[in-house]
Amino acid sequence: MYGLINKAVEGLVRSKFGDATWDRIRTRAGLPDEPFIGMEQYPDKTTYDLVGAASAELGAPAAAILEEFGLYWVRYTAEAGYGELMKSAGRTLPEFLRNLDQLHTRVKLSFPHLAPPSFAVSDESSSSLVLRYYSDRPGLAPLVVGLLRGLGDRFNVDVTARFERVEGDRPHDRFVVEWSPRA
Numbered sequence: 001m002y003g004l005i006n007k008a009v010e011g012l013v014r015s016k017f018g019d020a021t022w023d024r025i026r027t028r029a030g031l032p033d034e035p036f037i038g039m040e041q042y043p044d045k046t047t048y049d050l051v052g053a054a055s056a057e058l059g060a061p062a063a064a065i066l067e068e069f070g071l072y073w074v075r076y077t078a079e080a081g082y083g084e085l086m087k088s089a090g091r092t093l094p095e096f097l098r099n100l101d102q103l104h105t106r107v108k109l110s111f112p113h114l115a116p117p118s119f120a121v122s123d124e125s126s127s128s129l130v131l132r133y134y135s136d137r138p139g140l141a142p143l144v145v146g147l148l149r150g151l152g153d154r155f156n157v158d159v160t161a162r163f164e165r166v167e168g169d170r171p172h173d174r175f176v177v178e179w180s181p182r183a
């Protein structure tokens, strides 16, 4: 994945746990003391190793780390030069979720080798929908939970999301997303 992702993981750890914790996590992941370059591609293993090392150092399950990262990512991208892109994706949570593939298609203009996930929305009501998440990368459903919660913050709604794995011709994770306005 592009270095932008690893940079954001680093930003999250440094801001929440400090520089010394970041150094321990980076070392445990076997990575050199060098800055990540946002526009450069890194093996997916680098990101998975970082999540594994953070999980071990912080004593939290990998799923919790991924979820926390998803929450952070929504704010990070909005502040790291992708604010307009985020704005253009929609003004409400359901509108935004319907536009996720288009969002990554636009991201691809700056990151030509992007291998983005794909999303499909169905079963919409005024306060819920079904979101299907397709990716070749394993185990990232908890990241999507965090992203959905982050988008909830963005649109000022409380979000709950549960997911189940759907096997078959086109395996994916199926999320039931529900939201209610914040007081």
Ligand code: HEM
Binding pocket: 001, 002, 004, 005, 074, 077, 082, 085, 086, 100, 103, 104, 107, 111, 113, 114, 115, 116, 117, 134, 135, 136, 137, 140, 143, 144, 147, 148
């Ligand atoms: C402007 C905002 C965004 C940017 C710049 C962005 C960019 C990226 C990049 C660079 C990757 C790594 C993929 C690769 O390098 O091949 C990625 C992956 C991913 N993105 Fe986005 N993204 C944005 C918003 C979102 C949002 C709002 C969601 C919410 C669902 C999302 C869901 C994901 C997921 C789940 C992955 C993990 C890769 C996978 O599932 O295979 N992204 N994105």
